[in-house]
Amino acid sequence: MPTSNAIDRGRSAYAERRWADAFEELTRAEREQGLAADDLQRLGTAALLVGRFEEGIGHLGRAHEDYVVLGDLRAAARCAAWLGMQLMSAGERAASSGWFGRAQSVLDELGEPTAEEAFLLIPQALRALFHGDPATALAQFTQCAEKAAAFGDRELQTLAVLGRGQATVRLGAVEEGMRLLDEALVSMMSGTVGTMASGIVYCSVIESCHAAFDLARAQEWTAALDRWRAGQGGLVRFSGQCQMHRAELFCLHGAWEGALEAARTAQGLYEAGDRNAGWGAFYQEGEVRRLRGEFEAAEAAYLRARRSGFEPEPGLALLRLAQGQPEAAFALLKRAAEHDDAVTRRALLPALVEAGLAAGDAGAARKAADELAAAARERPMPWVQALAAYAAASVRLAEGQPETALEEATDAWRLWCEVDSPYEAARSLVLKGRALLALGEDEAARLELSMAGAMFEELGAAPALEALGRLTPSSAASGPLAAPEEARGPLSPREREVLALVASGRPNRAIAAELFLSEKTVARHVSNILLKLGLGSRTAAAAYAFEHGLAGHPLS
Numbered sequence: 001m002p003t004s005n006a007i008d009r010g011r012s013a014y015a016e017r018r019w020a021d022a023f024e025e026l027t028r029a030e031r032e033q034g035l036a037a038d039d040l041q042r043l044g045t046a047a048l049l050v051g052r053f054e055e056g057i058g059h060l061g062r063a064h065e066d067y068v069v070l071g072d073l074r075a076a077a078r079c080a081a082w083l084g085m086q087l088m089s090a091g092e093r094a095a096s097s098g099w100f101g102r103a104q105s106v107l108d109e110l111g112e113p114t115a116e117e118a119f120l121l122i123p124q125a126l127r128a129l130f131h132g133d134p135a136t137a138l139a140q141f142t143q144c145a146e147k148a149a150a151f152g153d154r155e156l157q158t159l160a161v162l163g164r165g166q167a168t169v170r171l172g173a174v175e176e177g178m179r180l181l182d183e184a185l186v187s188m189m190s191g192t193v194g195t196m197a198s199g200i201v202y203c204s205v206i207e208s209c210h211a212a213f214d215l216a217r218a219q220e221w222t223a224a225l226d227r228w229r230a231g232q233g234g235l236v237r238f239s240g241q242c243q244m245h246r247a248e249l250f251c252l253h254g255a256w257e258g259a260l261e262a263a264r265t266a267q268g269l270y271e272a273g274d275r276n277a278g279w280g281a282f283y284q285e286g287e288v289r290r291l292r293g294e295f296e297a298a299e300a301a302y303l304r305a306r307r308s309g310f311e312p313e314p315g316l317a318l319l320r321l322a323q324g325q326p327e328a329a330f331a332l333l334k335r336a337a338e339h340d341d342a343v344t345r346r347a348l349l350p351a352l353v354e355a356g357l358a359a360g361d362a363g364a365a366r367k368a369a370d371e372l373a374a375a376a377r378e379r380p381m382p383w384v385q386a387l388a389a390y391a392a393a394s395v396r397l398a399e400g401q402p403e404t405a406l407e408e409a410t411d412a413w414r415l416w417c418e419v420d421s422p423y424e425a426a427r428s429l430v431l432k433g434r435a436l437l438a439l440g441e442d443e444a445a446r447l448e449l450s451m452a453g454a455m456f457e458e459l460g461a462a463p464a465l466e467a468l469g470r471l472t473p474s475s476a477a478s479g480p481l482a483a484p485e486e487a488r489g490p491l492s493p494r495e496r497e498v499l500a501l502v503a504s505g506r507p508n509r510a511i512a513a514e515l516f517l518s519e520k521t522v523a524r525h526v527s528n529i530l531l532k533l534g535l536g537s538r539t540a541a542a543a544y545a546f547e548h549g550l551a552g553h554p555l556s
């Protein structure tokens with residue numbers, strides 16, 4: 001078949017974001033006849049997006065050289081800058097520095113202001129951001145945004161706004177930072193930003209949502225990333241990261257089989273070329289294995305995650321704690337917290353409380369709990385409020401204040417129910433039970449602990465169930481259960497989300513996928529909705545939703 005047809009098909013596939021087809025056709029054309037600079041750049045980009053990193057770098061390098069020969073110095077500089085960004089992301093510092101230097105040399109030769117000058121501020125800002133200097137990063141990202149705006153370069157403006165948001169979150173102005181991150185996503189959705197930049201924006205925003213404990217945004221943008229990814233034919237790059245984030249949400253919501261499936265998919269995509277999925281793909285598998293009591297498999301997964309260059313904390317430390325090694329767990333967490341930036345340290349605080357108490361360092365546990373409480377006051381989101389309440393209850397109980405511990409544990413239980421995290425909700429019930437036992441209210445304690453035991457058993461949380469059995473007599477871990485408070489009264493925020501999706505006609509399996517829940521959890525929510533509203537069927541529930549204005553999409 002004539003090469004010209006292969007080129008045309010490759011260009012069409014590229015324009016339609018069918019990356020696997022674009023890579024195949026342009027590779028055929030390049031092999032048979034060779035490609036001009038623009039088509040080499042298309043081929044290089046397609047190769048990177050389908051996970052062929054080395055080939056992509058090679059094609060982009062050749063495109064850069066051809067642009068120089070043609071005298072198109074702006075295109076040559078931009079190509080060199082993207083090469084530097086790709087190599088920087090891959091951890092190849094010397095090579096990335098060389099390409100950034102090449103881009104600057106080309107711009108110096110051009111001798112006139114261009115948008116590509118703004119591009120070269122991005123790596124400088126990223127280095128400052130990830131080396132603990134968010135103030136400098138913010139200034140550089142702001143300068144980049146101004147330069148990009150002066151030339152009307154929407155892609156660079158979007159990347160600069162993303163960076164400003166990330167730096168602002170790390171400076172502690174979380175609300176302003178999240179607003180900027182939302183702005184970057186909205187700009188990206190306008191269609192003026194390329195696939196490579198779009199994937200960077202999506203994944204960076206979701207990571208920032210998790211760092212800011214903004215569960216609602218994390219779920220919304222993870223679902224959006226999944227839909228975006230599905231529209232990119234043959235996309236490998238960013239797909240593993242998408243599955244990694246899905247696994248984290250499934251794990252939080254107790255859908256552990258779904259989490260394992262997503263983690264395994266992420267691992268396959270990592271092996272296929274999504275290099276940035278390595279840590280999370282294996283770390284999330286380790287989390288599920290640990291919670292299930294599969295300690296050997298958990299350790300193997302955590303150590304595999306470590307090969308990406310990042311420590312598998314707090315998971316590995318919590319594994320040591322579950323294995324009866326509190327001092328080792330506490331040492332791992334202290335070392336990690338001392339060397340991490342403030343945002344990463346905050347994610348370690350709940351485990352620091354738990355390990356500190358187990359290791360006998362009540363002072364360190366109190367300090368970590370106080371830091372969590374401050375974070376919850378700064379940004380009163382249910383996720384961080386639940387973490388803070390649980391930590392406070394644990395410390396109060398250890399300090400001999402069971403009445404206050406009972407109040408905090410009750411708050412934690414309510415908040416974990418609100419975010420639909422059954423494992424953490426059950427742990428909060430255990431804390432309530434321990435506080436009630438300390439107060440001499442044995443029957444009330446038995447009810448709380450029996451409900452926790454039923455939840456652990458349903459999840460398959462063997463270590464938690466075993467620990468509960470050591471805490472109480474067998475009668476306290478079984479017997480009649482009190483009806484959960486959320487099965488009475490008005491609909492919870494999660495139940496309203498489920499009701500809206502029921503009204504849209506989705507079956508339980510589709511609702512589970514949309515909200516990162518298990519089908520069993522969705523069925524329980526539907527049952528509670530029907531009970532609370534006094535309705536007899538899903539059809540009646542849908543009609544109720546339309547009549548009462550509850551039928552809109554929950555993520556819109």
